Amino acid sequence: MSFLWSVFKGIFSVTFVQKAITQGVPMLFGATGEIITEKSGNLNLGIPGIMYMGAIGGLAGAFLYENGNEAPNGFLGILCAIFFCLLFSLLGAMIYSVLTITLRANQNVTGLALTTFGVGFGNFLGGSFSKITGTAGQITVYNTGQAFRAKIPYLSDHLGIVGSLFFSYGFLTYLSIIIALLATWFLLRTRAGLNLRAVGENAAAADAASINVTKYKYLATCIGGMISGLGGLYFVMEYLGGTWQNNGFGDRGWLAVALVIFALWKPARAIWGSFLFGGLYILFAYVPLSQSMQEIFKMLPYAVTILVLVISSLQRKKENQPPASLGLPYFREER
Amino acid sequence: MTENAIELKGICKYFGIVAANEDVSLTVRKGEILSLLGENGSGKTTLMNMLSGIYYPDSGQIFVDGKEVTIRSPKDAYALGIGMIHQHFKLIDLFTAAENIILGMDGKSPVINMKEVLEDISKLTDRYGFQLDLNKKVYDMSVSEKQTVEIVKMLYRGANLLILDEPTAVLTPQETDHLFEVLRKMREDGKAIIIITHKLHEVLAISDRVSILRKGRYIGTVDTKDATALSLTEMMVGEKVALNIDRPEPKHPKKCLEVKNLTCRNKYGVKALDSVSFTAMGGEILGIAGIAGSGQKELLETIAGLQDGEGSILFTDPDSGKEEELIGMDPLKIQKMGVSLAFVPEDRLGMGLVGDMGMPGNMMVRSYRSGHSALLEQKKPRELSEQIKNDLGVITPSIHYPVRRLSGGNVQKILVGREIANTPKLLMTAYAVRGLDINTSYSIYHLLNEQKEQGVAVIYVGEDLDVLLELSDRILVLCGGKISGIVDARTTTKEEVGLLMTKHGEEA
């Protein structure tokens, strides 16, 4: 009883919720980006790599800015960070797009190669940035990091628990939710969203309906990649406070891919899914278990994903399946 | 403004070294229905795919309203008012009818106003009298409903030229009649319509003019009022239809297969076969006729152990007299029971052959289990390949060349050759000559007759009634999964079989 009680007390605390959300945000960015990508029929397993690229891109951009200025402005730092984050993630997504869409390389293989590359790229630049640019010390951007961490003024500390629960995060947290909601609206309510879903379901039918399949695949993959990249940025800026940790981002990129399955390819579902995953990710620390059993506990998000995958394949509900042409290349004159 | 809606000049299209269309010219006038007639594989669909932007011609010109145009994509085609309804519908299963109809179109706003869309479409469907639930998902629809969605989709896009590829192949007679009414109404509206078909009575019933293709080449165009079924057939096949297929008298026919009350459901739970009973005799050819999708595929696959069914399929070995029940068996069990059964399925590369392998690998499909070793027997399949290559005249650079890359006729020879090499007691073929040239077709008929004379029970599912009438001993007619009649092929007429094929739900 006391065991359950202590778990219970831990989970229903403000700090647990806050930490769960903090863990969930990068996954939410990654998952939203991957959902948009997969809706075009591209299974981009390079997303974990792209998130590393976005992370180091944003960090490097802010670093170059802060290093060149006597009194760096946090807001300009944010702009620089976001710009370079998007640019680097776009680079990653473009590599994937050119290879799989134009050159028709195998999607799984290309994605895995991109993850190898992207993770290496992030760690390489993160670890050798000072050497390359000839600057001293660790790549750290204090001002920009603090700007990213800025909570919502007034609301966060004047509303008691409500303030701590809902208003005590940096702006990227809210952006991740807004993007996920926007993505849901886009997919369900707009013509372009309808067309995009058609491309992922049946590219030949979409083509016959005069949809430019190549354009949609490129746009979805690139925009999806950029959204995912923001997840990396969140991690280095808000979570780490503007610095690099080798392999610090860990396997969160793969968790984002798992979250896509958990969310059944619905971005709105990914919002609470990401917070749940975030909670599962840190739950071990709230359970009074031996250190070794905590490691077992860390399996939870993956085990839950497998469970969802199995259940949805058993149900065979058409609306809950992966996009039908996921992973397949499209070549119009194929016979 | 010219009277011609579309004009094609000297269109050529190649796939690898195969000419699908060579120097084809064609015109369609406004306010007319043109039938594009030709045998399977004569290049009708390929030609129309170049109008709809799916393929791009290797050479030739296309004129719309007298102006030369380039059609590089379906988008170009729509902009020119050309809409094509493919044989395999290009619909998104997961979407509703309305969503499919507006797919890919620019609206007034980037956001979908479903209410407005539904009103717009309803105006159109009311005008032509379509029955369509716009909020129904495509995966819940019948074939005819899907076709309606496709037609509305094209009209909604403002198509002035409508191309329909084999639109009646999957429809019931009533549905066909309804479709024709709609088409006539569209003709009155001044739209040009091209129907791709190989059914002569439909050509005569609906079209104003008929253009004929043969082996990828343009043969000619005639006014329907001047044409008869015979004259069209002559143009289509290129010579008088005196097929002169041999039909030896069956010698000592013995019961080989007895099917009783066989019922079989498709994956949606609908009965594809409904209490089918018949007997196939060793030493005779039993032809099976019926419009596409009447249960032919299910019948053969159930006998071969590839589908589940209820009822009884009793196989009697004509030599030993041993009887075996085949219901509930899979191909492996049937093989192990010693039931010698050969099956040439409809989709040769999708079932029956391994496209990426050469001939020896494909010979092994039937024989790879032989011997107790874990290793494959290599020599015999190679010898068999050489033998089939020589005996049947398979044209291939080497027996190890992947069969996927061979022409349809050669692929079929390999498949039939392998199945016959097994010395079967029962030989089932589905559309054995589809897509083959006349000479290859005749060599296949010859092979079937040889088997018959050796006492094999041959089941021949065909689509060409002339061939069925001349080759078979008896003809079993399927209609909507039921047997609508079994007739003596020597005495029956084409009309009688044709009538049985469409004898839907009557006293059957």
Add this chain to the structure above:
Amino acid sequence: MEANKHKEPFVRIVKRDRIPLWIALLIRLAAILLSLVVCALLIYLITHSNPIQVYRSMVDGAVGTGRRTWNTLRDTMILLAIALAITPAFKMRFWNIGAEGQILVGGIATAAVMRCCGDSLPTALLFLAMIAASLAAGLIWGLIPAVFKAHWNTNETLFTLMMNYIAIQLTAFFSIVWEAKKGSGTIGTINQKTQAGWISTSFLSDIFGNFNYSINLIIVLSITVAMFIYLKYTKHGYEIAVVGNSENTARYAGINVKRAIMRTVALSGAICGFTGFLLVSGSSHTISTSTAGGRGFTAIIVSWLAKFNPFVMILISFFLVFMGNGATQIASEFQLNESASEVIIGIILFFILGSEFFINFRLIFGKHGKEAR
């Protein structure tokens, strides 16, 4: 009417019928050379040193000394073993990206036997037990997703991916349960004193002398030959090819597709598990969450690029490991992060993957471009 304008498509893509082997090889070679040029450019931009010099130190890093050569060979063998392991499943179009996990559970099983029975069992029996345990562990890890794939068509790419992380956590769990020093969280070298269950010190090394990894080499090369024979000349291999090509044809041929999928993926997992044995018993003598080190993913690329041909995989594995180890060397020489090797391998892979397009397709410029037939 924009579309009515008479325009020719600038370029069209047509599938190639067949391509002479030497042209295909030439295209791939050109891609590799091009990737090396791009890498050289990048290296120059970062280090400002002569790329030729850098490549020379790469070669030095990979095969410069006897020890480095052996390291490169050892790593090649491990990568090759994993690539071989996933190939049968892969050929069946079962996307097993769970090699990482299968290796880890194989490693855990090996380590468990080494720890428990290292002192009690005679050497031969000990090895048998280790091998059997590693095979069984990998087999089970592969079989779980395969069962679901075979019966309910559960997406195997995502399933096997998740299984990796479960295996990683399992490894983390044992790292603590078996930790060498309280609180270190690492197992440390297993059987440091007795060296029981170490391939290099076992009775076999008397035969092969001082080259510790020569046994790995022989084992993996034997698996290569065996896999080639298995895929090409056995009934199982034939079934794999048929199922991979068309499931309907497989059913037509009387192949039990479900059983074939489960059997093949189980085999695939078992060999991965065996690789875990090679890693633990044959080189590291310990196990940690980074024992597989992403090689399960790289191996997929190796198998794919080799078009499932085991002998070609030797070359590709060697090339990738060579480049990787070389890059690690330059990284340390120029005080750069060792991830440089992943960046370089990534770039090379991009070029090779892209080059496949020019092998499979042909470009035609302008509308009436004559097709050479």
